[in-house]
Amino acid sequence: MRSPSTPTSNRRDRRLAARRTRRRPVTTAGVLLVGTVAAAALTGTAPAAIASPADLSAATFSLASTTTPTALTADRGPEVALARAAETTAADSLKAAAAVQSDISTSGLDIGQPATIDTSALEHATDRLQSASVLPDTFLPDLADDVTAATATIDQRVAELRGSFDAAVAKKVEEEAAEKARQEAEAAAAAAAKATEEEAAATTTSSSSSSSGGGSSAPFATGGGSGDNSPAGAQATARGMLSDRGWGDDQFSCLVSLWNKESGWNYQAYNSSSGAFGIPQALPGSKMSSAGADWQTNATTQISWGLGYISGRYGDPCGAWGHSQSTGWY
Numbered sequence: 001m002r003s004p005s006t007p008t009s010n011r012r013d014r015r016l017a018a019r020r021t022r023r024r025p026v027t028t029a030g031v032l033l034v035g036t037v038a039a040a041a042l043t044g045t046a047p048a049a050i051a052s053p054a055d056l057s058a059a060t061f062s063l064a065s066t067t068t069p070t071a072l073t074a075d076r077g078p079e080v081a082l083a084r085a086a087e088t089t090a091a092d093s094l095k096a097a098a099a100v101q102s103d104i105s106t107s108g109l110d111i112g113q114p115a116t117i118d119t120s121a122l123e124h125a126t127d128r129l130q131s132a133s134v135l136p137d138t139f140l141p142d143l144a145d146d147v148t149a150a151t152a153t154i155d156q157r158v159a160e161l162r163g164s165f166d167a168a169v170a171k172k173v174e175e176e177a178a179e180k181a182r183q184e185a186e187a188a189a190a191a192a193a194k195a196t197e198e199e200a201a202a203t204t205t206s207s208s209s210s211s212s213g214g215g216s217s218a219p220f221a222t223g224g225g226s227g228d229n230s231p232a233g234a235q236a237t238a239r240g241m242l243s244d245r246g247w248g249d250d251q252f253s254c255l256v257s258l259w260n261k262e263s264g265w266n267y268q269a270y271n272s273s274s275g276a277f278g279i280p281q282a283l284p285g286s287k288m289s290s291a292g293a294d295w296q297t298n299a300t301t302q303i304s305w306g307l308g309y310i311s312g313r314y315g316d317p318c319g320a321w322g323h324s325q326s327t328g329w330y
Contacts, residue, residue: 096154107168111161111167242307
C-alpha cells in the first residue's frame with residue numbers, strides 16, 4: 001500500500017487544483033452575465049459592457065446567444081402560459097380604451113368628465129413582461145401580476161367612461177324625441193287654426209253669393225251697426241243686414257224666432273253645458289272671430305257671423321228656423 005504522501009497522489013492533487021483554477025473565471029463570467037441580462041429585462045435598459053477575464057474565450061456559451069430574446073411559447077411551462085394570457089388581456093384593454101375615447105370624441109357629446117385614459121402604466125408593465133422572455137420562467141409570474149393589476153385599472157376607467165357615454169347618448173335621444181313631439185304638436189295646432197280660417201272664409205263667401213230668399217221690397221227700419229247691444233238694438237241691426245242680403249220681412253220673422261229661442265238676443269248669453277256663446281250661440285264662441293276681433297263684446301259682429309253661418313248652412317233664416325223646430329238645434 002502506498003502512503004498518502006506518495007508522488008502519484010501528489011501529482012493527482014495538483015491536476016485537480018489546476019482544473020479548478022481554469023474553471024473559476026468561466027463560472028464568474030456566467031453569474032455576471034445572467035445578472036446583467038436580468039437587470040436589463042426588468043428595467044428596460046441596455047446592460048453596460050463587462051470586462052471579461054483573459055480566458056473568457058474558453059467558456060462554452062457566448063453573450064450574443066444568451067441575450068437573444070426567446071418567444072413566450074406555451075411549451076416553456078405554466079409561467080409562460082400565464083404571461084401570455086396577461087399580454088392578451090392587456091392588448092384587449094388597450095383596444096377598449098382607444099375605442100371608448102374615439103366614440104366619445106366622434107359623438108361630440110358632453111359626458112361630464114374628461115374623456116381620457118392614461119395607459120402609460122399598462123404599456124410599461126407590458127413592455128417589461130415582453131422583455132423578460134430572456135429570463136428564466138420564475139421571473140414571469142411577478143411581471144404578469146403587474147400587467148394584470150394595470151389592466152384592471154384600465155378596465156375600470158373604460159367602464160366608467162362607457163357608462164357616462166351611454167347615459168349622454170340616452171339623454172340626447174330623449175331630448176330629440178321631446179323636441180320632435182313639440183314640433184308635431186305645433187304643426188297640428190297650426191293646421192287646425194288654418195282649417196278654422198278656411199272654414200270661416202268659405203262661410204263668408206257662401207253668404208255673400210247666396211241667392212235672395214224673396215219677399216217684400218218694403219224698406220226696413222234702420223238702426224243696424226249703431227253700437228246698441230241691447231236685444232232691441234241687436235234686432236234693429238239684424239233688420240238692416242237682412243235688407244242688405246235681399247231678405248224680406250218673412251226671413252226677419254224667422255230670425256227673430258230662432259234667436260229668441262237660442263239666446264233671447266243677449267250678446268253675452270253663454271251655455272255652460274255646451275260652451276255656446278253670443279246671440280247666434282256659436283260653438284265655440286271663438287268662431288265668431290272671423291267676423292271681428294270684438295266678437296265677445298259687439299252684437300253687430302255676432303249678428304254678422306250668425307247670418308253668414310245661416311246662409312252657408314241653411315240658405316236663409318227660415319231654413320234654419322225650420323231645422324231648429326224639427327231637431328231642437330241649428
